[in-house]
Every structure is written in C-alpha cells, then in structure tokens.
Amino acid sequence: MSAEGNAFLPLASASLVLAVRLFFLVRRLWDYPLNHGPGFFLGVAVEPGFYEGPGIRWLKRYRTLLLAQHAILVSAFVVPVALHRWNDLPVMAPVDVITFFSMIGGFILWTRRRLGASPPRLSSVAVTLDARRLSDYISWPMEAMVAAFLAFSWALLFTHGDLHFRWQWPVLITYAVMGMLPGKIILARYSFPLPPERTEEHHRWLEANRRYSLRVMESMRWFFVAILAGYAVRHGLPSGKTIWLQWSFLAVAAAAFLLMTAILIRGSGQLAAMGRDLRPVGSWAGPFQPARLMLRGGLAWSILYCAGLAALLVFFGR
Amino acid sequence: MFLTVDFNDKRPLYQQVADGIKALIARGVLREGMTLPSVRQVAGDLGVNLNTIAVAYRELQEEGFLAVRHGAGAVVASRRSREVDEDALRKPLRTALTQLVLAGLNDREIAGFVQRELEWLLEKGGSR
Numbered sequence: 314m315s316a317e318g319n320a321f322l323p324l325a326s327a328s329l330v331l332a333v334r335l336f337f338l339v340r341r342l343w344d345y346p347l348n349h350g351p352g353f354f355l356g357v358a359v360e361p362g363f364y365e366g367p368g369i370r371w372l373k374r375y376r377t378l379l380l381a382q383h384a385i386l387v388s389a390f391v392v393p394v395a396l397h398r399w400n401d402l403p404v405m406a407p408v409d410v411i412t413f414f415s416m417i418g419g420f421i422l423w424t425r426r427r428l429g430a431s432p433p434r435l436s437s438v439a440v441t442l443d444a445r446r447l448s449d450y451i452s453w454p455m456e457a458m459v460a461a462f463l464a465f466s467w468a469l470l471f472t473h474g475d476l477h478f479r480w481q482w483p484v485l486i487t488y489a490v491m492g493m494l495p496g497k498i499i500l501a502r503y504s505f506p507l508p509p510e511r512t513e514e515h516h517r518w519l520e521a522n523r524r525y526s527l528r529v530m531e532s533m534r535w536f537f538v539a540i541l542a543g544y545a546v547r548h549g550l551p552s553g554k555t556i557w558l559q560w561s562f563l564a565v566a567a568a569a570f571l572l573m574t575a576i577l578i579r580g581s582g583q584l585a586a587m588g589r590d591l592r593p594v595g596s597w598a599g600p601f602q603p604a605r606l607m608l609r610g611g612l613a614w615s616i617l618y619c620a621g622l623a624a625l626l627v628f629f630g631r
Numbered sequence: 632m633f634l635t636v637d638f639n640d641k642r643p644l645y646q647q648v649a650d651g652i653k654a655l656i657a658r659g660v661l662r663e664g665m666t667l668p669s670v671r672q673v674a675g676d677l678g679v680n681l682n683t684i685a686v687a688y689r690e691l692q693e694e695g696f697l698a699v700r701h702g703a704g705a706v707v708a709s710r711r712s713r714e715v716d717e718d719a720l721r722k723p724l725r726t727a728l729t730q731l732v733l734a735g736l737n738d739r740e741i742a743g744f745v746q747r748e749l750e751w752l753l754e755k756g757g758s759r
Contacts, residue, residue, distance in 0.1 A: 437637040440676035504676040600638035602678030
C-alpha cells in the first residue's frame with residue numbers, strides 16, 4: 314500500500330470514532346446527570362430547587378470535566394494527524410477509556426461523597442425470584458470464538474509475521490479484549506435490592522441496563538478482534554492473494570463498530586426514557602447493606618483494567 | 632415475581648423469606664416445577680449472609696415445598712404442605728385470631744378481615 318493508502322484506513326476509522334463520540338457527548342452525556350429528573354444528580358437524591366441553586370455549579374463542574382475529557386480525546390486525534398503518525402491513531406481508544414473512567418468515574422464518586430454520603434435507607438426491599446445464570450448473559454461458544462480468533466491472529470504473527478508489524482498493537486488489543494471478560498462476568502452477576510414501590514419497573518430497567526452494557530462491551534470486543542485479525546492477515550500472509558481476507562475483516566470491524574454505535578445511541582436513549590422517573594441505582598440503601606453505585610468488584614475491575622491499559626501504553630511508548 | 636422483606640417486621644429474616652415464598656406458592660405465582668434462584672443470588676440481591684437464605688430454603692424443603700436437586704437448584708415441588716396435622720395448622724390461625732381480638736376487632740370485622748386476606752391470597756392463583 315502507498316503512504317496515502319496507509320493513512321486512509323486509520324484516518325477514516327479514527328475520524329468516525331471521534332464523530333460518534335462527539336455526537337454522543339451532545340446527545341447523551343451533556344444532560345446525563347438529569348436522566349432521572351430534577352430530583353437526582355448523578356444517582357444522588359437532591360432537594361427540590363437544587364437546579365436553581367447549587368445544582369447550577371455542580372452541573373457546570375460536570376460539563377467542564379466532560380469537555381476536558383473530550384479535549385484530551387480530540388488531542389489524541391489531532392497530534393498524530395498533525396505529525397503524520399498514522400500508526401499512532403489507534404492510541405485514541407485506550408486514551409478515551411482511561412480518561413473517561415478516571416475523570417467521569419472519579420467525579421461521580423466525588424459527587425456521592427459530597428452530595429450523597431448517606432442516601433435514605435429503605436426499611437423494606439424486594440428481590441426477584443427469577444433465577445439468573447451466567448449463561449443467560451454470556452455466550453460461552455461466542456467466548457470460545459473470540460479466543461479462537463485471537464489465537465489465530467497470534468499464531469499467524471508468530472509464524473509468518475513480516476518485519477513491519479509492531480507487537481504493541483496485538484498486545485494492547487488482546488489485553489483490551491480479554492480484560493473485558495471479567496468485567497462482563499461482574500456485570501452479569503451484579504445485583505441490588507429493589508425499592509418496594511414500582512418494583513417491576515425498577516427491575517425491568519436494571520435488567521435493560523445490564524443487557525445494554527453487555528451488548529456494548531460485546532460489540533466493542535468483536536470490533537477489536539476483527540481489527541487484530543485483519544492486522545495479522547496483513548502482516549502474516551502474502552498481500553496479493555489475501556487482500557480479500559483483509560477487507561473481509563475490515564468489513565466485520567466496521568459492522569461491529571456500527572452495531573456498537575447503534576446500540577450506544579438507541580440503547581442509551583431507551584434507558585433514559587425508561588428510567589426517567591425511577592430511582593437511580595445508588596440513591597437508596599437496603600436494610601442490610603449500604604447504598605451501592607458500583608457493581609460489587611466493578612470499581613476494582615475498572616481501576617485494574619485502566620491501569621493495565623495505561624501501563625501498556627507507557628511501556629510501548631518508551 | 633418478587634419477594635419483599637421488611638426490616639421492621641418482627642419475624643427473623645429467614646422466616647420472612649420462607650413465608651414470602653410460601654405465599655407465592657399459595658397464590659399460584661410460583662408453580663410446581665419452577666426453578667427458584669440460587670441461595671447465592673437471593674443472598675447477594677438482599678445483601679445478607681448465605682446461611683440466612685439457606686436456612687429458609689431448608690425449611691421449605693423440609694416442609695415439602697421445595698426440592699433441591701444438584702445442578703438444577705431449588706425447584707418448587709408442591710403446592711401442598713406435607714404437614715396435614717390439623718392441630719399444627721390450627722395453632723398459627725388461633726394466634727392470628729387472638730391478635731385480632733386483642734386489637735379490638737369484633738366478629739364481623741375479623742370475618743371481613745380474614746375474607747379479604749383470603750381473596751388477596753387467591754386472586755393471582757385463581758382457583759385452588
């Protein structure tokens with residue numbers, strides 16, 4: 314491929330990712346703290362009139378942080394483009410994950426500490442008697458397929474890899490894909506006692522939330538898997554004969570990305586509509602446990618996952 | 632289908648869980664052959680110790696309402712208690728009626744009260 318050809322794919326895909334993220338910022342994230350109506354701010358119950366008083370300041374802080382996070386994302390796009398370092402464009406993805414989790418997640422935790430240190434404790438709670446199994450949420454044959462594609466890519470790179478490929482991308486992608494599995498398991502297992510009023514609706518909303526997050530993660534993983542497989546084919550097989558295979562993996566990656574975008578935009582809209590006048594998770598404590606915003610183990614997993622991504626980026630960036 | 636527990640209820644938690652499941656069986660919401668969630672799931676959802684739920688399930692198993700099968704979890708076994716001893720059935724009823732008399736309700740009010748509770752119990756399940 315020519316230099317222009319080398320630039321086109323990373324540039325086109327990075328531009329698409331950036332466009333989707335900016336669209337998501339405007340349509341979904343900007344007013345995210347208001348998703349549950351004026352009675353709540355990011356999962357914390359607030360006094361009536363909050364948004365005419367201190368709420369304005371809180372909303373301003375949230376939006377400033379959101380803009381700062383997106384500014385970092387834009388820089389991760391602009392700098393490699395300005396320097397013509399097309400191969401560095403995929404760095405946008407881990408940078409986005411790390412900054413989003415740490416900045417927005419950190420802000421949510423800080424908000425809870427300052428605004429909602431002691432959410433109301435419900436004396437009566439409900440639990441569902443519908444049995445949940447891990448296999449209801451995680452398809453093990455699909456997991457085996459993911460592992461098979463990763464193994465195929467690694468085998469190809471190990472045995473036939475040319476001199477031009479860089480190990481950092483296969484390592485980063487494999488980490489990103491496999492590291493999401495524990496996150497999926499935590500998500501599939503998370504549970505909360507439900508409020509006694511409108512129990513059915515809260516339950517349906519929480520289930521929809523769980524399925525939505527799992528679908529987003531799944532499509533994101535397939536996107537990465539297809540990218541890695543395409544990369545392995547490009548650097549592991551003679552390009553003349555297997556160009557169709559490269560394009561096939563690229564098409565799969567594009568399809569997975571479009572699917573993820575559709576799920577993100579449509580799903581988040583549906584969830585916001587479903588939960589508009591319901592209590593957000595973390596705004597109540599059960600009689601036997603404190604209020605939980607994060608899934609049990611979810612915070613530890615996010616910290617470890619992001620720390621691993623950051624460590625790999627630093628290690629390969631040296 | 633949901634099970635509600637109340638911290639202000641004087642019954643121990645395991646008893647509330649067992650009674651709640653029995654009420655759902657009596658109402659026909661939980662039918663024979665239906666699988667209940669694992670002890671781990673219910674305990675996790677409520678945020679209580681595994682043993683609390685295990686005791687409730689064991690009580691239901693001993694009374695013949697649940698069958699615990701390895702690998703399949705707890706399955707609703709029957710809508711009828713194994714216990715058919717009339718005296719044993721009468722005792723809790725007598726205790727409940729005593730409470731209502733001591734609360735100052737007269738015969739008609741108590742009959743109406745019992746009727747309403749029975750209707751609530753049977754409304755979901757339809758006929759017995």
